[in-house]
Amino acid sequence: MGNIIDMASFEHLRRSNSDDRYTCPKTNVTFPHIYKVLVPDGDLVDDVPVFIGTYSTEYRLKEPSSLEQLPGFPPSTATKISTLDAADEIYLDVIHFTNKDKALGFRQACGHLGIEPEHVRSFKDQQGVFLLLRRADAPKKARHIIYRSTDVQYIQPLGCEMECEYVAAFNELGQIIPYGILDDSLCEE
Incomplete structure (x- = not known):
């Protein structure tokens, strides 16, 4: 460079x-755009993913897809920043x-x-x-x-x-x- x-x-x-x-x-x-995404955290209980009540923060260049949604989990939230x-x-x-x-x-x-x-x-x-x-x-x-x-x-x-x-x-x-x-x-x- x-x-x-x-x-x-x-x-x-x-x-x-x-x-x-x-x-x-x-x-x-x-x-x-940059998106700040709050992703619900999960853990495996009897081989089934379960929401544990916390969220991880990710930064992305596109909004999360509805395909990322796991059953029983709250949806991810994305905010443009x-x-x-x-x-x-x-x-x-x-x-x-x-x-x-x-x-x-x-x-x-x-x-x-x-x-x-x-x-x-x-x-x-x-x-x-x-x-x-x-x-x-x-x-x-x-x-x-x-x-x-x-x-x-x-x-x-x-x-x-x-x-x-x-x-x-x-x-x-x-x-x-x-x-x-x-x-x-x-x-x-």
């Missing part, structure tokens, strides 16, 4: 869509891939790196494949939703085209913030 271009540095960047989806102004990729709660100790990475093979390889790499399968969700549409990662490995990034897309850009000083990653980070207030303050690996210039 080439340069990382922080979209917070673009003054004109604002969420202009009425549906709160983020559109990258450089790549024109519109990211799907554009921010995380101030008390959340996690962050979400939403990554766009134009190539489904790259997306599949990235998803497999997540498994090798120990990210649990239920913390990696995918969604495919005409723009490509989107992966949503639920992560808790960087305290500075907690409560942020980070959108990533890539595009080839001509870099004048190098005299060639290079694949660049465009990153936009939104805090719990829905404000875009400089990604560099969240990522210790980036060098400030």
